[in-house]
Amino acid sequence: MTRTAAAEITGRRDELAQAVVSAQFARRPALRDRYGDAGAAKCAEDLRYHILYLAEAVAADSPRLFSEYAAWVKVLFAGLKIPASDLRDSLEILREVVAERVGGPVADVAARCIAAALDGLPHVPDEPVAHLDPAAPHGWLAQRYLDALLAGDRRTATTLVLEAVEAGLPVRDAYLHVFQPTLREVGRLWQLGRISVAHEHFVTAATQATMSMLYPRIFAAERHGLALVATCVSGEMHEIGIRMVADFFEMAGWDTYYLGANAPAAAVVRAVRERNAAVLAVSATITAHVGAVAELIRQVREGLGDRRVHVIVGGYPFNIDPDLWRSVGADGSAAGAEDAVTLAARLGGAEFQDAGGGIAAA
Numbered sequence: 001m002t003r004t005a006a007a008e009i010t011g012r013r014d015e016l017a018q019a020v021v022s023a024q025f026a027r028r029p030a031l032r033d034r035y036g037d038a039g040a041a042k043c044a045e046d047l048r049y050h051i052l053y054l055a056e057a058v059a060a061d062s063p064r065l066f067s068e069y070a071a072w073v074k075v076l077f078a079g080l081k082i083p084a085s086d087l088r089d090s091l092e093i094l095r096e097v098v099a100e101r102v103g104g105p106v107a108d109v110a111a112r113c114i115a116a117a118l119d120g121l122p123h124v125p126d127e128p129v130a131h132l133d134p135a136a137p138h139g140w141l142a143q144r145y146l147d148a149l150l151a152g153d154r155r156t157a158t159t160l161v162l163e164a165v166e167a168g169l170p171v172r173d174a175y176l177h178v179f180q181p182t183l184r185e186v187g188r189l190w191q192l193g194r195i196s197v198a199h200e201h202f203v204t205a206a207t208q209a210t211m212s213m214l215y216p217r218i219f220a221a222e223r224h225g226l227a228l229v230a231t232c233v234s235g236e237m238h239e240i241g242i243r244m245v246a247d248f249f250e251m252a253g254w255d256t257y258y259l260g261a262n263a264p265a266a267a268v269v270r271a272v273r274e275r276n277a278a279v280l281a282v283s284a285t286i287t288a289h290v291g292a293v294a295e296l297i298r299q300v301r302e303g304l305g306d307r308r309v310h311v312i313v314g315g316y317p318f319n320i321d322p323d324l325w326r327s328v329g330a331d332g333s334a335a336g337a338e339d340a341v342t343l344a345a346r347l348g349g350a351e352f353q354d355a356g357g358g359i360a361a362a
Contacts, residue, residue, distance in 0.1 A: 003291055016101060064116070076091060117175075149202065154202075164178075174214065221250060222253065227254065228281060230283075249281075249340070281314070284317060286316070
């Protein structure tokens with residue numbers, strides 16, 4: 001299934017969303033009494049997101065992508081006291097509407113994606129398992145770090161990590177066992193409606209600040225003469241994951257050029273060329289941005305001509321579907337920062353033989 005074909009769903013999402021809501025409210029008049037006109041408008045907004053994520057799953061021919069999205073929505077709706085039956089009904093009607101109004105192979109793939117989501121919904125708990133575990137390595141530190149940040153005490157949180165590192169905690173372990181599970185737990189708490197967007201942004205900003213205080217240790221690793229460019233796709237604002245990837249490459253002796261969030265394709269191509277980068281790492285944390293990853297890689301390949309660069313992708317959608325990297329034109333995907341360094345070494349073979357043997361203790 002081509003992205004051009006799946007784009008027909010995206011391009012008509014307003015029409016399709018309104019058709020689904022109209023049909024759902026017509027079949028269940030009690031919904032109008034429960035939600036009113038404002039609620040109907042919010043339902044249409046939700047459907048537009050459903051359709052956007054469905055289109056990406058169709059483009060990649062990956063029912064798993066849409067199933068995971070639907071599971072995430074079920075948990076979100078549970079926190080908002082929206083019955084799971086409302087989500088199920090809307091997805092069933094969406095399948096009918098796409099078949100009637102779009103039809104053809106696109107509708108067939110969409111139907112498979114929606115069917116997979118519907119089959120999985122009954123098995124999705126209303127509350128996912130917490131990401132912090134006191135029994136995990138440095139779990140006590142991660143919990144105290146999160147507690148301090150949710151209390152708005154950035155100074156205490158930062159001090160906890162810095163003192164642990166001074167006492168011998170490797171920087172890589174601070175990333176893997178403190179920062180990473182904390183950020184995932186914050187996402188879970190937001191999904192459950194227990195914290196606000198403000199909390200989430202505060203924790204992320206505070207963690208980035210703490211990471212920057214560890215840079216003297218990160219940059220102390222012996223250099224190997226290889227360069228990495230790391231970026232999020234245009235439109236992607238969740239940058240801390242790709243920043244961690246860049247830092248792990250630094251700890252492995254690479255020279256990194258971190259572009260951060262929302263980098264335009266032309267700037268990425270120029271950076272790869274100017275830095276003579278051996279590897280380009282691209283991150284997307286939202287499934288709706290998978291198409292943007294594919295387009296960025298296409299423009300990079302085209303812009304570089306005969307110049308070869310290994311492209312590694314990562315982020316939530318690529319962890320859901322381990323084969324998704326193939327559909328976007330990458331050379332591989334990594335589940336995390338440490339795996340990305342290992343993958344780069346494998347892709348480069350003998351050329352990278354000194355740059356993938358392990359990360360310095362920092």
